[in-house]
Every structure is written in structure tokens, then in C-alpha cells.
Amino acid sequence: MPDAPLKINFFRGLNRFGLSGLSHPCPMPHARCPMPHAPCPMPHAHLKFPMQTKSENSVNPVSQSNFLAQNPHLASVASGGFDASHPPEQKLIDTCVHCGFCLATCPSYRVLGTEMDSPRGRIYLMDAINKGEAELKAASDHFDTCLGCLACVSTCPSGVQYDKLIAATRPQVERNTERSLPQRLIRLLIFNLFPYPNRLRPLLFPLFFYQKSGLQNLVRSSGLLKKIFPRLGAMESILPQITLDSLRQEMPEVIPAQGEKRYRVGIILGCVQRLFFSPVNQATVRVLTANGCEVVIPKGQGCCGALPAHQGQEEQAQAIARQMIDSFADTGVDAIIINAAGCGHTLKEYGHILQDDPDYRQKAQEFASKVKDVQEFLATAGLTAELSPLTDPPSDGKSTAESTAESTAELTIAYQDACHLLHGQKISIQPRQLLQQIPGVRLRESVDASLCCGSAGVYNMLQPEVADELGRQKVENLLNTGAELIVSANPGCSLQIKKHLELQGKEVTLMHPMELLDYSIRGEKIK
Numbered sequence: 381m382p383d384a385p386l387k388i389n390f391f392r393g394l395n396r397f398g399l400s401g402l403s404h405p406c407p408m409p410h411a412r413c414p415m416p417h418a419p420c421p422m423p424h425a426h427l428k429f430p431m432q433t434k435s436e437n438s439v440n441p442v443s444q445s446n447f448l449a450q451n452p453h454l455a456s457v458a459s460g461g462f463d464a465s466h467p468p469e470q471k472l473i474d475t476c477v478h479c480g481f482c483l484a485t486c487p488s489y490r491v492l493g494t495e496m497d498s499p500r501g502r503i504y505l506m507d508a509i510n511k512g513e514a515e516l517k518a519a520s521d522h523f524d525t526c527l528g529c530l531a532c533v534s535t536c537p538s539g540v541q542y543d544k545l546i547a548a549t550r551p552q553v554e555r556n557t558e559r560s561l562p563q564r565l566i567r568l569l570i571f572n573l574f575p576y577p578n579r580l581r582p583l584l585f586p587l588f589f590y591q592k593s594g595l596q597n598l599v600r601s602s603g604l605l606k607k608i609f610p611r612l613g614a615m616e617s618i619l620p621q622i623t624l625d626s627l628r629q630e631m632p633e634v635i636p637a638q639g640e641k642r643y644r645v646g647i648i649l650g651c652v653q654r655l656f657f658s659p660v661n662q663a664t665v666r667v668l669t670a671n672g673c674e675v676v677i678p679k680g681q682g683c684c685g686a687l688p689a690h691q692g693q694e695e696q697a698q699a700i701a702r703q704m705i706d707s708f709a710d711t712g713v714d715a716i717i718i719n720a721a722g723c724g725h726t727l728k729e730y731g732h733i734l735q736d737d738p739d740y741r742q743k744a745q746e747f748a749s750k751v752k753d754v755q756e757f758l759a760t761a762g763l764t765a766e767l768s769p770l771t772d773p774p775s776d777g778k779s780t781a782e783s784t785a786e787s788t789a790e791l792t793i794a795y796q797d798a799c800h801l802l803h804g805q806k807i808s809i810q811p812r813q814l815l816q817q818i819p820g821v822r823l824r825e826s827v828d829a830s831l832c833c834g835s836a837g838v839y840n841m842l843q844p845e846v847a848d849e850l851g852r853q854k855v856e857n858l859l860n861t862g863a864e865l866i867v868s869a870n871p872g873c874s875l876q877i878k879k880h881l882e883l884q885g886k887e888v889t890l891m892h893p894m895e896l897l898d899y900s901i902r903g904e905k906i907k
């Protein structure tokens with residue numbers, strides 16, 4: 381088949397635009413598909429064959445296929461499977477009909493191009509491991525390449541709950557596989573530092589000095605850190621700017637509502653967010669109080685546990701969740717507000733995270749039911765504060781009346797969907813609705829707006845190559861909108877986008893939606 385590579389590239393190209401379903405030369409009907417064509421260039425989603433039904437799928441797709449024959453390394457020690465503690469549920473695995481619709485929207489598949497780094501491939505792997513036909517250790521790299529962005533959950537026409545499957549798989553990988561020494565060290569650093577604001581805070585001064593003294597420029601321009609310790613280099617490359625504001629940021633425990641009190645809400649400060657993005661937290665509080673909310677900030681709160689939870693560090697995530705629940709006990713709040721997408725998704729999962737804890741199961745469910753992303757909350761509660769334009773009308777020699785009438789739509793914004801808001805919490809309309817209420821704001825949508833930027837919690841530190849490619853693509857697409865300002869509601873996305881804007885030599889302001897609303901409420905202009 382001399383033209384095979386051409387065909388592969390052609391269909392990969394179609395995949396990038398989500399068009400692979402329009403034509404498909406693969407002669408294999410779904411029920412007989414051996415998966416994976418290594419690497420499979422096209423999803424098995426096409427119009428020529430009817431969609432596979434559940435009964436057609438009743439054959440065991442692993443043992444009846446040549447899957448293991450094509451991937452012998454996965455079956456080398458068939459005994460090394462999942463342990464008995466909540467393995468991925470077979471009944472959830474069986475809901476996948478292997479249609480491949482999800483492949484075109486999977487960022488790891490887009491970059492790596494291999495079936496086993498796609499949602500369908502990973503589900504096949506879980507199936508094979510569950511049935512003792514493949515080894516977890518040999519397959520674990522393919523679970524590690526998953527960003528956990530949950531785009532496949534949004535795409536899947538069969539309603540496969542990949543989110544539950546990968547959440548069950550991660551702790552299994554952590555418990556039952558051994559990582560290399562460099563991987564263990566970087567994980568040790570991340571999980572013993574980031575979720576603990578009290579451990580992070582003492583580092584602010586040395587980091588401030590590191591940036592201000594010019595040492596950072598030296599390290600970056602030499603490129604040595606990246607070469608010798610690539611993951612540490614990746615961590616350094618997204619280090620946010622430490623400001624004097626980061627060093628002094630205490631907020632009172634209760635902040636009264638302005639005007640008539642409509643709600644009493646609690647706010648979660650986050651770990652990285654409270655130290656490196658304190659202006660976002662301050663803006664969030666101002667927007668809430670301006671809109672009739674009394675804000676409660678319990679002192680005992682720590683991290684939400686998203687970082688360990690997303691990486692399968694089960695016990696650590698549970699301990700952190702218990703502390704968070706305790707800190708909000710007896711606060712009597714109507715809602716618990718969070719302004720970071722990844723944290724919000726984890727906070728809403730507390731019922732699941734503490735499902736085996738008889739003392740906290742109920743409390744965790746009650747807590748989770750009160751959690752609201754700040755944009756979700758405000759869109760429902762409604763804005764009562766008056767909003768003003770973010771830019772001054774251009775002075776063009778016209779009369780004030782003419783100028784004002786003509787120049788109300790003068791700030792072009794691209795809103796960047798964070799995966800854990802869009803796919804994880806199904807929140808996409810609310811932020812746009814809020815931003816469009818600001819006079820003069822015009823929203824632009826980018827190509828591949830729902831594709832992950834590569835940040836994905838600590839993914840850009842653990843899998844820097846894939847993350848860099850996704851970050852590059854994301855920034856290119858955002859810049860192509862012609863937006864003057866990029867808006868992102870997740871600290872991880874903001875850091876990733878800032879890094880790639882810098883790498884591409886572009887200066888575009890990046891803000892959180894709450895900062896924009898805060899500017900608008902206070903009548904402040906964006907320079």
C-alpha cells in the first residue's frame with residue numbers, strides 16, 4: 381500500500397477539524413474492529429456503517445480481537461491488574477461501542493496520534509486489565525497521557541462516563557505501579573508543596589527575589605534547567621509573576637454586602653490561587669458584595685484537593701476534603717463559591733471522594749450540593765450592580781453624544797473555556813452571558829475553543845511535551861480571533877496561556893472574568 385502514509389496524513393488532517401466522520405475508508409465494521417490500527421489514523425465513526433448497538437457489542441472486544449497480539453507488551457504479566465478497591469466498573473466500560481466519535485476531540489490523541497492515547501483506546505485497556513488480559517503496569521503510561529479534560533464525555537453519543545472510569549483508574553495506577561525516580565521526585569515535590577498554602581507562602585519571598593534579581597532571566601535564557609531537569613524546567617516556565625500584593629493578602633472573615641443583603645455565601649480561596657492570584661480573589665469578593673452578598677471566608681480552609689484527586693492520590697485528597705468540609709461547618713452559608721474551574725469540579729465531587737467514609741459521606745454530599753462556580757452563581761442570582769464600559773470612547777473629533785452612540789462595542793474579548801468548567805461542570809453559557817452584560821464588550825470565539833490548552837492541573841509539569849504542543853495551538857487560535865483581551869476562569873489555563881503568549885512574543889492582556897466585572901462595577905478602565 382504505497383499510498384498509506386498519505387491517506388493517514390489526510391485523515392489525521394480531517395480529524396483536526398472534526399470532519400473524520402464524513403468519509404471513512406476503513407473496511408472494518410465496528411463489531412469486528414480489532415483496535416488498534418497502530419496508530420489508527422481515523423476514528424471508526426463514519427456514515428457508511430450503521431452505529432453499533434449494545435447487542436452487537438456483546439462479544440468481548442479484547443479477547444475476540446487481535447488487540448493483545450498487536451500489543452504483546454501489555455499482556456506480558458497478566459496477573460498485574462487492578463486491585464479490588466473500586467476498579468473501573470465493567471458495566472461502565474461496556475457502554476462504549478467503540479464508535480470513535482471522541483477521538484477527534486481528544487487532545488492527547490491529537491498530539492500523539494496513537495489509539496491507546498485516545499479515550500477509546502484507554503477504555504479498551506481498562507477492559508483488558510479488568511479481564512486479566514493485560515498488565516496495568518505496561519499500560520499505565522497511556523493513562524498518564526490523559527489530560528482528564530473530559531472532552532470525550534461531552535462528545536460521546538453513547539453517554540460513556542469516561543470521567544468515572546479514569547477517576548477510578550488513576551488511584552489504581554498510583555497504588556499498583558512503580559514510577560521512575562525522577563517521576564517520583566517531581567510528584568513528591570508537587571504533592572507535598574502545592575496543596576498546602578502554609579508551605580507555599582514562605583517560598584514567595586525567595587521567588588520574588590529570584591524574579592526581581594534577574595536570576596530568572598539568566599536561568600531561562602541559558603535553557604540549562606530545562607535540559608537537565610525537564611519537568612522542573614516546565615514547572616519554572618509557568619511560574620507566575622510574584623508581586624508585592626502576593627506577599628500581603630489577608631482578608632477579613634466576614635465581609636458585609638453592599639446595599640440590601642440577598643445572600644450569605646462562603647468563598648474558597650484555593651491554594652495556588654490565594655498566593656499567586658490574590659487580585660482575582662479580591663475582585664471576586666468585591667463583585668459578590670457589590671451584588672448583595674455577605675461573604676464568609678473561613679480561616680481554617682486549605683486546598684480543595686483537586687491536584688491530588690486528579691492524580692489519583694486518594695488518601696491525600698480525602699484528608700484535604702475533610703478539612704475543607706470542617707472549615708465550612710456552622711457557617712450557615714447559602715452557597716459555597718469558587719472562582720477556579722478545576723477546584724470547582726473537585727469540590728462538587730466530594731460526595732464521591734468520601735463515599736467510603738461513614739462519618740463524612742453525608743456531610744460531603746451536603747457540602748458538594750452547595751458548591752457553585754462564581755459565574756454559575758451570579759448568572760442565576762442576577763447582577764444588581766451597575767456596569768460601565770471598560771474602555772474610553774475614542775476621541776475622534778465628534779461630539780460627545782455622537783462618540784458615545786458609536787463607540788459602545790469597543791473591547792473585543794476571547795473567552796477561554798476551561799475544561800473543568802465546560803466539560804466537567806457544563807458551564808459555558810453563564811460566563812459569556814455575564815461578560816456580554818458589560819457595555820461595549822464584544823465576544824469572539826476561537827477555533828477549537830473546547831480543546832484543552834494543555835495545562836490540566838499539573839499535566840504541563842508532568843507531560844511537558846504534549847502540553848507545550850497544546851499550549852502553542854491554543855494561543856495561536858486565541859490570537860487568530862483578533863481579541864484585544866483573553867479571559868480565563870482557571871489559574872492553570874491562565875499560566876499556560878501566558879507562557880505561550882510570551883513564547884510567541886505576543887503581548888495580550890489576560891484576566892479572570894471576575895476582574896473584568898470588578899473593573900466594570902468600579903468604573904475603572906482597562907489600559
Ligand code: SF4
Nearest residue numbers: 476477479480482536
Ligand atoms: S467513548 Fe463514546 S465516543 Fe468514544 S468510542 Fe466509546 S462510545 Fe464512541
Ligand code: SF4
Nearest residue numbers: 486526527529530532
Ligand atoms: S479526558 Fe481528555 S485527554 Fe483524556 S481521553 Fe478524554 S478527551 Fe482524551
